[in-house]
Amino acid sequence: MSEPPRTWDPNLWPPFTQIATSSPPQEIVSGEGALLLRNDAPPIIDAISSWWVTLHGHGHPYIANAIANQAQELEQVIFADFIHPQAKQLARRLSQITGLQRLFFSDNGSTAVEVALKIACQWWQNRNEPRRQLIAFEGAYHGDTFGAMALGERNLFNAPFENMLFPVSRLPWPATWWGDNKVEKKEQLVLDKLEQLLETPTAAVIFEPLVQGAGGMSMVRPEFLQQVEKRVRQAAALLITDEVLTGFGRCGTIFAFQKAGLQPDLISLSKGLTGGFLPMGVTMAHEKVFSEFVGKDPNLTFWHGHSFTGNPLGCAAANASLDLLLDNPNQYENFESRHMPHLKKIITHSKVKNVRLTGTIAAFDLNVDGASGYLNTAGQIIKSQAMKNNVFIRPLGNVVYLLPPLCISNSQLEKCYWAINKSLESI
Numbered sequence: 422m423s424e425p426p427r428t429w430d431p432n433l434w435p436p437f438t439q440i441a442t443s444s445p446p447q448e449i450v451s452g453e454g455a456l457l458l459r460n461d462a463p464p465i466i467d468a469i470s471s472w473w474v475t476l477h478g479h480g481h482p483y484i485a486n487a488i489a490n491q492a493q494e495l496e497q498v499i500f501a502d503f504i505h506p507q508a509k510q511l512a513r514r515l516s517q518i519t520g521l522q523r524l525f526f527s528d529n530g531s532t533a534v535e536v537a538l539k540i541a542c543q544w545w546q547n548r549n550e551p552r553r554q555l556i557a558f559e560g561a562y563h564g565d566t567f568g569a570m571a572l573g574e575r576n577l578f579n580a581p582f583e584n585m586l587f588p589v590s591r592l593p594w595p596a597t598w599w600g601d602n603k604v605e606k607k608e609q610l611v612l613d614k615l616e617q618l619l620e621t622p623t624a625a626v627i628f629e630p631l632v633q634g635a636g637g638m639s640m641v642r643p644e645f646l647q648q649v650e651k652r653v654r655q656a657a658a659l660l661i662t663d664e665v666l667t668g669f670g671r672c673g674t675i676f677a678f679q680k681a682g683l684q685p686d687l688i689s690l691s692k693g694l695t696g697g698f699l700p701m702g703v704t705m706a707h708e709k710v711f712s713e714f715v716g717k718d719p720n721l722t723f724w725h726g727h728s729f730t731g732n733p734l735g736c737a738a739a740n741a742s743l744d745l746l747l748d749n750p751n752q753y754e755n756f757e758s759r760h761m762p763h764l765k766k767i768i769t770h771s772k773v774k775n776v777r778l779t780g781t782i783a784a785f786d787l788n789v790d791g792a793s794g795y796l797n798t799a800g801q802i803i804k805s806q807a808m809k810n811n812v813f814i815r816p817l818g819n820v821v822y823l824l825p826p827l828c829i830s831n832s833q834l835e836k837c838y839w840a841i842n843k844s845l846e847s848i
């Protein structure tokens with residue numbers, strides 16, 4: 422079957438896309454498990470869970486039914502003055518799993534980060550000890566709203582707004598991979614720098630636990646993050662983990678902070694929260710954080726909210742997705758063993774370096790010259806070659822990665838690696 426002709430829609434403005442230099446998108450009519458279905462063309466394996474959101478697979482009937490049933494009961498209600506059973510249930514469950522008692526709703530990953538950031542800054546204000554310094558990591562991505570952009574790596578994506586972003590102190594991210602024998606030295610340099618930075622009173626330290634996503638599926642060791650947490654505690658700063666990507670089984674445990682052995686004060690969640698069905702963000706907060714916002718003085722209040730706060734459909738999807746996740750921990754706990762044999766083979770390829778694996782996320786760098794970072798074009802070649810074999814990947818510059826939905830079958834996963842291997846011949 423040949424591919425149908427593609428054109429740019431005259432009314433749509435696509436995200437993260439320069440239409441002068443990209444090819445028009447393909448039209449997807451439905452989704453089933455790990456597959457995206459087109460008219461008159463073979464199914465495509467969605468090997469990156471549609472921007473890391475699809476958790477149990479496209480169109481999962483259990484989540485679809487939960488949303489449909491909820492839509493018949495209550496589709497939306499203002500979340501100040503009212504609450505509803507799905508929100509209560511979700512808050513109780515996430516609070517039990519994370520150990521953080523309070524859940525604040527927002528709309529997506531960026532707003533879940535904004536909320537964590539605003540809560541952290543106001544927490545210090547409410548205690549009459551205003552602290553200004555925020556510490557984040559090089560290579561971090563926390564979203565596209567202004568606060569989230571400020572926290573993230575300054576790069577091509579936020580350059581037009583550079584002079585509008587507040588200052589953030591930054592630490593190198595001591596990324597590691599299989600066979601890396603310099604990791605401890607890299608980590609120590611960062612920890613030394615962290616100690617220096619923490620001499621200045623610090624409101625909060627934020628990172629993506631275990632895996633920086635958009636920064637290149639860049640992985641660090643739990644031991645390093647534990648050392649970071651130790652220093653953050655000594656400095657009495659707040660610890661925010663951005664689990665927008667890493668949450669809900671992606672790293673092999675429900676949340677990455679658990680695998681890393683941390684106990685953050687604030688956690689931002691989105692993407693897999695609703696199984697990838699509906700946009701929703703939540704920020705979990707420790708009771709010691711919440712309690713500073715309680716009092717008769719209106720200035721103590723967290724004056725933040727969104728029209729769709731606690732949307733019942735999103736909550737129903739999230740509860741259904743949690744059911745599926747908790748019913749079968751095997752699906753995420755043992756995902757590494759599914760990637761492993763393929764990675765052991767691919768590591769021997771001359772065009773492959775820095776192989777790494779955390780839970781469901783497998784990545785490597787292309788051993789090629791050219792621009793560094795996102796603008797390296799080698800990944801684009803791999804992407805278009807893989808698409809010829811109906812496998813959808815979206816390399817980040819020269820970083821090729823797989824982040825499939827949990828439901829991907831062994832033969833589908835094998836096909837992804839086969840397509841990537843074949844694509845490597847083109848660079």
Ligand SMILES: Cc1ncc(COP(=O)(O)O)c(C=O)c1O
Binds near residue numbers: 562634667
């Ligand atoms: C770690 C992390 N934080 C925040 C975001 C922003 O989430 P959203 O795109 O839903 O605003 C992303 C998105 O990729 C992310 O990976």
